[in-house]
Amino acid sequence: MSLQSGDNIGPYQILTSIGAGGxxxxxRARDPRLKRDVAIEVSAAQxxxxxxxxxxxxxxxxxxxxxxxxxxxxxx
Numbered sequence: 001m002s003l004q005s006g007d008n009i010g011p012y013q014i015l016t017s018i019g020a021g022g023x024x025x026x027x028r029a030r031d032p033r034l035k036r037d038v039a040i041e042v043s044a045a046q047x048x049x050x051x052x053x054x055x056x057x058x059x060x061x062x063x064x065x066x067x068x069x070x071x072x073x074x075x076x
Contacts, residue, residue, distance in 0.1 A: 001042050003027055012040060023051060039067070 002025070007014045012029040015037070019026045024043035031038050043051035058067075 001025075003042070009040060009042075012038060014040070 003009070003014045003017075005014055005016055009029070011033055012031055015028045015030055017025060018028045018039065024041055027040045027042070029038050029040045030036075041051075
């Protein structure tokens, strides 16, 4: 899935692409409800199960120097 500036994923508006890797693409987006920028990672289809396991592991962490996972969603 390739997203462009101005596209929406749920309530989040895509601002720009900030990186890509072997598992997918990372975008900078805006959460208009909370008026803050967020990072959204979109995984490649073949990594969806691995991506979900990693999201669960990250969500279990609680440390001020670690990014927090706020939500996990599947789109088609």
